[in-house]
Amino acid sequence: MSSMRLVAIALFACSLAVPAFAQAPVxxxxxxxxxxAVSEPATTHATAPAPAxxxxxxxxxxxxxxFEEGNPFKLSATDFKKFFGAETAKTLAFASIFAIASAPWDREGVNNGFGIPTTVFESGNVIGSVIFQVGAGLATAGIGKATGNQKLGYAGRDIVRAQVLSQGIVQAIKFSARRERPDFSNNKSFPSGHSASMFSTATVLHRYYGWKVGVPAYALGGYVALARLAWNRHHASDVVMGAGFGIAAARTVTMSIGxxxxxxxxxxxxxxxxxxxxxxxx
Incomplete structure (x- = not known):
């Protein structure tokens, strides 16, 4: 597979975040x-003593x-209700368009891992895992609380919320869609859970800290998406839709930001x- 196509797939996933950049940093x-001041009109009568x-x-x-108060896991119950709205529909509509555009490359990656050296992207499989992302969110929240940095603490908490929401949706779809992986290991290919996890974290960071943090975070999301292709674990359309679900989940849990x-x-x-x-x- 040509390098230009690989770059295009990564850009497909990252470009889903473009609408989010319209949001100003906090x-x-x-x-x-x-x-x-509201006062009574002046009169010509003798001035009475001022009342107490x-x-x-x-x-x-x-x-x-x-900031919404509460435990991230308790807030997740309402997050699932908020997820199904106009904002999510718009984000997933963009994701669907890009996923359809990337579909012609799906079969090309079957059993050859798109020809990408797996050693280059080995760490992407670890970074993009939900366990790693939840741990990073909890650690961030803990550091924020310990240092008295309220904004950092809430950012970490919302990373955890975004993980719970995105994985809840993605895993439900995986078991319903039952799409076979390119390596034929199982039928849980669509959508990519790793892509959803990394892009949800990237979107939370962008919502809290703006484009200076958002751009490198989304770039890391593109790296994770390519890692899943390199290891032949997903089709191109899987990682694009995974990114879409991750972004939609993060925007749901950060609705009040700004x-x-x-x-x-x-x-x-x-x-x-x-x-x-x-x-x-x-």
């Missing part, structure tokens, strides 16, 4: 407060914070009160 938390200040507690935030939080409070003042609006970008 900026640092910065409050922007605006105070609107009232103690009015601030109102609760009118929108949820950027949203802002509004706080509303009332502060009593002599002869009136002030209403304070605070917008926090996170």
């Amino acid at each position: 900026p640092a938390e910065t409050p922007d407060s605006t105070s609107v 200040a009232l103690q009015v507690p601030p109102l609760r935030p009118v929108s949820s914070t950027i 949203k802002s939080k509004f706080n509303l409070g009332v502060q009593p003042q002599a002869g009136g009160a002030s209403v304070n609006f605070t917008k926090i970008y996170q």
Whole structure:
């Protein structure tokens, strides 16, 4: 198989992430407060003593914070419900188009591993495994908690959530589609679980840290996809659709990333009160 075709397959998988790059990275938390004072009109009568200040507690935030609280495995129950929506349909539609485009190369890889030296891609089989990715997510979450880095901690947690969601969907499809692997080892070829795992992690990192982290993460996803072809474990369309499911799962668990939080409070003042609006970008 020509090197140009191999590059095209990797680009097919990586290009599924292009719509995600429209999402801006998460900026640092910065409050922007605006105070609107409301007072009674002036009168010509004698001024009465100012009343004692009232103690009015601030109102609760009118929108949820950027990060969902909770254990990643408990949150996964709601993640599966959120997965089946318009955003997922759009991502998988793009993936399907690229998978169909790569289908003519499926048979060419049967029993020859696409002619790629397996030693070059040996580590891709390890990096892309769900066990490795879940472990990396838990380690990241632990480091974030230990160092007080809330953003890093939540990023690690969401990597785990994305793994649970993507593998839950992918494994269900594997047992339903029953597509035979190119090496004829079993009938669980479609879609690629390794590709789904790596691309879900890459998408979470991109959503949290922007393109500077996203680009190398997606490139690593392309490397993992090629590794599965090199070892003759998947057809080209398998890894492309696996990438699509991974991206869709990660976007599902990071829906709240980039949203802002509004706080509303009332502060009593002599002869009136002030209403304070605070917008926090996170």
